[in-house]
Amino acid sequence: MxxxxxxxxxxxxxxxxxxxxxxxxxxxxxxxxxxxxxxxxxxxxxxxxxxxxxxxxxxxxxxxxxxxxMTTTDLLRPGPRPAxxxxxxxxxxxxxxxxxxxxxxxxRAASSARALSAQEAERRRIAQELHDEVGQTLTAVLLETTRVADRAPGPLREDLLRAREATRDSLDEIRRIARRLRPGVLEELGLTSALKALTSEFSMGGGPVVRHRLDPGLPPLGPEAELVLYRVAQEGLTNVMRHAAAERADVVLGSVPGGVELLIRDDGRGLVDAAEGAGLRGMRERALLIGAEVAVGPGPEGRGTEVRLYVPLVGGAGGEAADGAGGGTVDGGERA
Structure with missing residues (x-):
């Protein structure tokens, strides 16, 4: 009562x-x-x-x-305070x-920033070790296998050539994993080029066709905002590959009034009744750290899924919003 x-x-x-x-x-x-x-x-x-x-x-x-x-408060979805x-x-x-x-x-924002920063640092360390240690070792094995195969008799030569191709495939996979862990193209060529490379990589992965529409005239964004946009796109496409059973996916990045919006849309089976996973929670945590908003819902005509990330421009640059959203630096997070 x-x-x-x-x-x-x-x-x-x-x-x-x-x-x-x-x-x-x-x-x-x-x-x-x-x-x-x-x-x-x-x-x-x-x-x-x-x-x-x-x-x-x-x-x-x-x-x-x-x-x-009190019953509806969610720290990942800040709302108006009771009067x-x-x-x-x-x-x-x-x-x-x-x-x-x-x-x-x-x-929560401060602790999430520290956790995500530590995760991104660990990503960079693992990517560097994969490139320097495992990659170099596989490269040496590949060269030695090629050298031995050139001098081996016929039957043995065929086996060595198969081993060489398996080693080459493993080396390509190691490089692909390293690129996902540490998006060097983002730091070197910028957000647009990084998203193009990301969509191309997912398109060649044997899943749905991934198309992109990227606005070349984006306003200047800070490195933290660019990293959040890239990670959310990566997470969204990963979820499409794993769960959507889609034939096509679209990545759209463009300017909107007051900010920048990223849209990941697919034509798959849409949202299910399962609880929100770690991937979507990671998106929301990253977005909060730069004052951005993530919305997940059904696609057009109720088919597929849409993920929208809105990054407001504060002080003329998207990365400056982080100071008002918890004071942390954004450096990565878990995948779904």
């Missing part, structure tokens, strides 16, 4: 008891009770109950709004809750 009904029923019980004593007790307006007197008392009781209910409803409405806000209203104690409670929510969002 809610607080409203407990208080209301308690007051109603008191008023009913008082009315019963007035009607049945020795002290009354008249004895026996006249019909008109009973009607007057009954109407007065109803009026008191209605007035009491209205006053309680008005007084407890701020608490009900606060309860709804501070009501009497002194209720207003103080709402104000304290808003302050606590601000602190929790700031602490």
């Amino acid at each position: 809610t607080l409203f009904w407990r208080i209301f029923l308690l007051n109603a019980a008191v008023l009913l008891a008082a009315t019963a004593l007035l009607l049945l007790g020795p002290v009354t307006v008249s004895t026996p009770v006249l019909l008109t007197e009973a009607l007057i008392l009954f109407c007065g009781l109803v009026a008191m109950l209605v007035a009491n209910a209205a006053l309680l409803r008005l007084g407890l409405a701020p608490l009900e709004r606060l309860t709804r806000a 501070v209203s009501g009497h002194r104690e209720i207003a103080a409670l709402i104000s304290t809750y808003n302050t606590m929510l601000d602190r929790l969002e700031a602490e």
Whole structure:
């Protein structure tokens, strides 16, 4: 039973008891009770109950709004704070809750920034080791296999050539993994070239055809915003490959009023009833760190899935928004 009904029923019980004593007790307006007197008392009781209910409803409405806000709050989807209203104690409670929510969002943003920064540093380290250690070793094996195959007799030569091709395929796969872990093209050639290379890589992976439409006249973006855009595109295409069962996917990047928008759309089976996975949560965490917003929903005509990332331009550059969204640096995150 809610607080409203407990208080209301308690007051109603008191008023009913008082009315019963007035009607049945020795002290009354008249004895026996006249019909008109009973009607007057009954109407007065109803009026008191209605007035009491209205006053309680008005007084407890701020608490009900606060309860709804508490049950729907999601730190990955910041929303408006409940308005501070009501009497002194209720207003103080709402104000304290808003302050606590601000602190929790700031602490989560800071901790997420540290975690994502550590993950990206680990990505760079692993990519470097794959390139320097494993890649160089496989390259040496490839050269030695080629040298030995040139001098080997016929049957053995065929086996060595097959081993050479397997080694070459493994080397290509190692390089591909290293590029995904550390997008060097993003640092060297910029966001547009990196997204073109990313879509080409996914198109050649044997899955759906990936098309891109990238605006060449984007406003200047900071390195953090570019990294978030790249990682969200990478995550979105990875989810398309793994889960969508799609035939085609589109990556669209362009300017919109007040910012830049990235759209990843596919024609697959669309959203399912499964809970949101780590991939989408990672997208939201990255977006929050630069003040961006991620929206996931069905595609046109209810077919497929759309992922939209809106990056607002603050101070003329998308990367500057990070200072107001938790103060952390964005350096990567988990994949789905």
